[in-house]
């Protein structure tokens with residue numbers, strides 16, 4: 322099976338072309354593939370197919386999401402733990418770059434289907450494999466849906482207030498008054514944050530953000546289904562929305578710095594956002610079919626008697 326490895330601000334993905342939607346992306350297989358020791362390593366998987374093919378294969382149910390036509394490309398996104406997510410803002414840039422660099426897509430502007438709906442993407446500048454591409458993505462509506470809080474750093478950790486934000490997927494953003502870059506770097510974002518499961522029944526991506534200064538913020542993120550990552554595109558949109566709101570603003574352009582780079586988010590007066598940022602394609606190769614068959618078999622994964630593993 323062919324793959325391409327790419328990243329957007331160091332949020333990294335395995336791109337799997339699968340025209341007929343035949344690959345079995347069972348959670349155990351995806352998590353083995355994304356594991357940085359057992360597999361190739363990535364924060365997520367992007368299956369590439371036309372939306373209609375995924376409906377016909379029974380991958381996309383109950384049918385085409387809003388704004389997605391059967392001939393549109395569809396980004397079938399899986400988190401590193403094998404769970405399905407509605408949308409991925411860094412992934413969609415890498416996905417569009419891959420389509421152009423592989424010659425599958427000749428247009429500079431087209432729609433990418435996601436479970437959150439169709440997303441219009443525009444290639445800004447170069448589009449070949451070697452280039453660091455820039456891609457602009459219409460991210461759809463951004464909606465706040467309540468105040469909440471999050472506990473960082475496990476037991477004895479710190480409780481932060483936050484805003485629940487829907488970017489097609491769920492986010493909890495804490496814009497922390499007085500937080501600077503050094504304070505942000507010192508926080509424990511790697512431990513699984515505790516959140517209100519009644520407000521976020523399907524889990525949540527958690528972002529901690531510095532207040533807006535000179536049109537810019539800095540952000541760290543703990544992603545649902547992955548852990549701490551070096552960037553999250555939908556998270557940067559949620560962060561920009563929350564940082565603007567903290568200044569009593571509902572629209573504006575915000576530079577969002579993340580550990581893996583920086584992106585630009587514009588929230589319009591219509592409540593819709595545009596995300597622009599880089600995409601890099603790093604490598605291409607083949608996953609051995611024998612590994613794939615083994616990964617998909619009932620014998621997988623065998624984790625027993627691992628030295629250092631906790632008692633079962």
Ligand SMILES: N[C@@H](CCC[C@H](N)C(=O)O)C(=O)O
Pocket residue numbers: 332365400405406407408409410411412490491526544545546547552553554555556
């Ligand atoms: N890294 C992504 C978000 C991926 C999905 C997320 N972990 C979720 O479960 O919602 C991004 O760039 O937006």
